[in-house]
Amino acid sequence: MAPRQEVSAWRPAVPGVVEVFHAHFTGYAYPMHVHEAWTLLIVDDGAVRYDLDRHEHGTPHDTVSLLPPHVPHNGSPVTAGGFRKRVLYLDADVLGENLIGAAVDAPDLRDPVLRRRVGQLHSALARPGDELEADSRLTLIGERLRDHLRAGREVTAQRRDPVLAGRLRELLDARVVEGLTLDEATVLVRAHRAHLVRAFSTAYGIAPHQYLTARRVDLARRLLLDGRPPGEVAVAAGFYDQAHLTRHFRKLVGVTPGRYGRPGRTSVR
Known part of the structure; x- marks a missing residue:
């Protein structure tokens, strides 16, 4: 089989996403390299074998791989059929440098909910005009990733906050046509992004973008x-x-x- 390479890459208008990268490789292997961004990887077909901090890892279908910035890694297909992957490169501030060590220790996350949400985020990022949906999904993905990386530490559950949810609904009602970004909303209501999205979804049974x-x-x-x-x-x-x-x-x-x-x-x- 001749080596195959199919690549699509773009920079969406969503804060925190440096690049979206979709690829299908059969005969290509990545040499050791580093990124300034967090690498959030899902594999839709085949599997990837890679080394991170001198330890070998893999990416079966139900896995989400999170590779930290500044840590060398490589990558190669496991089988002759290669692999098809979707990657998000996230700004270093999305998760913060204090979680790099935890990601080095456990980069492969077996979490079907997280896997599904990352796929949904890719779909939203491919649709111009759905930036609020993508931003909301990225916020909840970031929260879930932080929960994984803080394994062993108690994570406090978000509480119901109907007052905050009502304030966000008023903002959305007032800006139906021009829209509202999460960054704007958090400044106006003085709330954390993830708490804001969860409070709204809990109160109304629907996400802000919906x-x-x-x-x-x-x-x-x-x-x-x-x-x-x-x-x-x-x-x-x-x-x-x-x-x-x-x-x-x-x-x-x-x-x-x-x-x-x-x-x-x-x-x-």
Whole structure:
């Protein structure tokens, strides 16, 4: 089999994510190297064997690997079929240098929930206009990673905070079209990012980005029923573009914006 290399890389507009890197390699092996960023790695097909701090590790399907900054590591495929991986390079401040030692000791995390959340984050990062969702998911992933790295130490559970949740909902309601980043919200309500997301999700049963998207879809429905074209509605309702509107509109309403509200075509409740 001839060596195969497929690579896709981009820098998303999400604080803390330095680079997104997707690759399929068959005959390529990484030499020893270092990164300034945290490397958060999942393998979708095959497996990778790598050395970190002179110890050999591997990446089976249910594993999330977290390689710390400034620590040399390499990487090579385990089988002739190679491997397909998705990587997030996270700014060093996302987890902090005080957890580097813990990551060196235990870089491979067997956590199905974390694995699923990392996959969901990759999906959100690939969709322009879903930056709030990506930022929220990254916040909760960072919290779970810190919990793993603090193994052996008691981790205090986040408590319910309906007052804080209500304050965030008021902010989202006031900024349906222009939107709100987590950094802006934490400054305005003076709360930690992870606690803010958890408090909102606990209080309302929905994540902040899902709430904002639902409000935008509601606004889009009203504008479409006013007779405005989908392309114009997308911008007016706060979506990145018409494709962004169509994806979320079809998910929440069951039809595309172009079919919505046409006499004899769509029934609305």
